[in-house]
Amino acid sequence: MQCYQFQKHRHHLVRSQQQRYWKDYVIDPADPSWFYWSLVASLATFYNLVVVFLRAVFTDFNNPDWRMTWFCFDYLSDFITILDMLLRCRLGFLEQGILVTTKMRLVKMYLKSYRFPLDVMSILPFDLVYLLVGVNTLLRLNRLLRIWRINEFYNDSETRTSFPNMFRMIFLIINICLMIHLNACIYFSMSRFLGFGSDDWGYDPSQPGYDNLAMTYAYCFYWSMLTLTAIGDVDPPSTLPATLYCIIVTLCGVLIFATIFGNVGAMINQMNASRQEFQQNVDSVKRYMDIRKVSPLLQDRVIQWFAYTWNNKQSVDDKTALNILPDKLKTEIAIQVHLETLKRVAIFKDCEPGLLQELVLKLRLQVFSPGDYICKKGDIGKEMYIIKRGKLEVVSPDGKIVFVTLQDGAVFGEISILNIAGNKTGNRRTASVRSVGYSDLFCLSKDDLWDALKEYPDARAMLWEKGKQMLRKDNLLDEEAARRKELADMSLETKIDNINAMMETMGKQIMGLMSNLQDVQKHMGIKIEKP
Incomplete structure (x- = not known):
């Protein structure tokens, strides 16, 4: 129960x-x-x-x-x-x-x-x-x-839809078939009204093979298609109503299909718009190289670079493609596309989300051809790089010795863009990096990083500290120079506060020494006079 x-x-x-x-x-x-x-x-x-x-x-x-x-x-x-x-x-x-x-x-x-x-x-x-x-x-x-x-x-x-041009084409074909279907129904009705087989123009079910339903509809649909498309490969009408009907259908067909073909042409142009824009850029570069008498070998490398960027969908500029969107949506898209890539960088792992959101909008994709040097030893570091796809070699200055090979996800150049005082390399590249094949790299410039760090002083201090730790690990940090730089960068108020703190500490230490001396006096029976 x-x-x-x-x-x-x-x-x-x-x-x-x-x-x-x-x-x-x-x-x-x-x-x-x-x-x-x-x-x-x-x-x-x-x-x-x-x-x-x-x-x-x-x-x-x-x-x-x-x-x-x-x-x-x-x-x-x-x-x-x-x-x-x-x-x-x-x-x-x-x-x-x-x-x-x-x-x-x-x-x-x-x-x-x-x-x-x-x-x-x-x-x-x-x-x-x-x-x-x-x-x-x-x-x-x-x-x-x-x-x-x-x-x-x-x-x-x-x-x-993600394929608007294909959808428009399919919808257009359906509309064309619908118009042909409706006109086929009108043609059959006209043939019945004037009498089946009364002339060569109308439908005649008495012909061999034309008496079944499937063939009846198929023939009417075929006649309608020929008439509306203005092909005209049909028998002429012999009665006034049929003639007027054919005139109206032909005029409507010319008007409708002219509009349809115009839309088809516009859709085809839209489908090829990105390719045409890309080809215009290629042609303009070709013309420039011909005018400036660029060597055939270098021209061939440029053409191959264009072909690689198009075939691998790298010809799309993120800023141009997303420029119409509000900043909020652009940030969300950039986070979804680039945030995981940025988190691969050790110095950015513990940064606050706001700074990472600023930085993902500043990442730029660069494509390097086989044999291109991303940087050379002794160059002043102005960018850091994250390998999206491809292989890079760290080589000697003459390019003959390969020290290590970098692959997808590797990061280099991050220390040089932090401007850490005391860096023994002087923010210069310590090795040359060369692309083995075609390589896609995300680039973050020094100016973009410091522009973002203006609003995040705590993150800036944390990044400096992480950079110093990495330099200490490789024995590339001059501690004395780093301290001097820190003192030079301090404001007057900060220096006064530090001096006051030091004086207070020294006073406490002197009081401690006096207390120890008094204890010794009591223990040894010696009287020490205060100055």
Whole structure:
């Protein structure tokens, strides 16, 4: 009995939680689930757009064997439409940048929009007239009032997709096929109105092989495609209505397909825009090298560098690509792309997040060709490098001896950009570094680092200390010079505070000595007079 009551209480609790959840449920229009539902609702509308005319014109599709299947699809699309209307009553919207979740406001927003009356008219059950006049899908023509749902999904998808040009191309092909389909239905209706086989222009089902449904629709679709594309490889009409119809269809086809081909050309240009911009840069460099009589060997290296950057997607400039974004989003993208790379640097491991966020925005990608020297021994260090991809060799000044090979994730040059006083190398490179093949390196300049450290004095002191420890480890730190530099950099107030602290310490030490002398006096019986 107790077990039954427990189960009953548990069932009641779960049910109440579910009711509370659906009562407070609000849809975020940016949520991926709403996007996928929009796809389903758009497919339901597209189904009606295709099938209503198809079954109204090609009546053989309504034979009793297929009737139940069509009814299932018809009323499934109606159910999706009704469900979409209900969900729209819970669809949030942004007001002053904040998602509105008040249920009454969401309902009023939908009821006042132009979509609500169209949705209501689109779902009116005119197809109940089937019971009186038989199946005629033109009674479902009001379902096409929801064509706005397809346009809304297209606009949303164009923003969300990672391949917008490919999506536009696919959507364009679907629209072309839809126009050809609708015109095929009109052509079959005109042929039936004028009489099948009355002339060579119309459809003639008495020809061998043209009496089945599949061939009937295929021929009409083929005729429609030839006419709308202005190819014109069809028999001329012999009646006035057919002639007028052909004139109108041809004119509409020329206008529509001129627009379509213009859009296709624009899409192709957009797809190749980055390549064209890259090629313009290559051509301008080639022209410059030809004018300045650059050696063929160096020209070949430049061309190979361009080819490598394009083939490995390194021709995209981060600052240019993200320039349109606000600083907050640029920082988040840079953190996701570069933060782990920056954390590989030992001196930056324990830095506060704010400094790291400043630095990731200042990392620049550089590509070096085979045999290029990133730095040479004795050069003044102005940048530090992090290897993203490739192999580098630390070599002797003459390049004949290889001391060590650096690979992905290795870091070098970080000490030289800290300007540590007492560095025995004088912030100069201690070895030459050469690229074995093509190498991708992240670069952080000294100026960028110090610009970021202005706002983080504690981080600057910590980096100095870490740099000193690394120099001490290699016996490259002159302690005396470091102390002199620290004293020279101190402000007057800091120096006065240090002198006061030293005087106070010395006073305490003198008092301690006097106390020790008095203890000795008592122990040895010697009287020491104070000066």
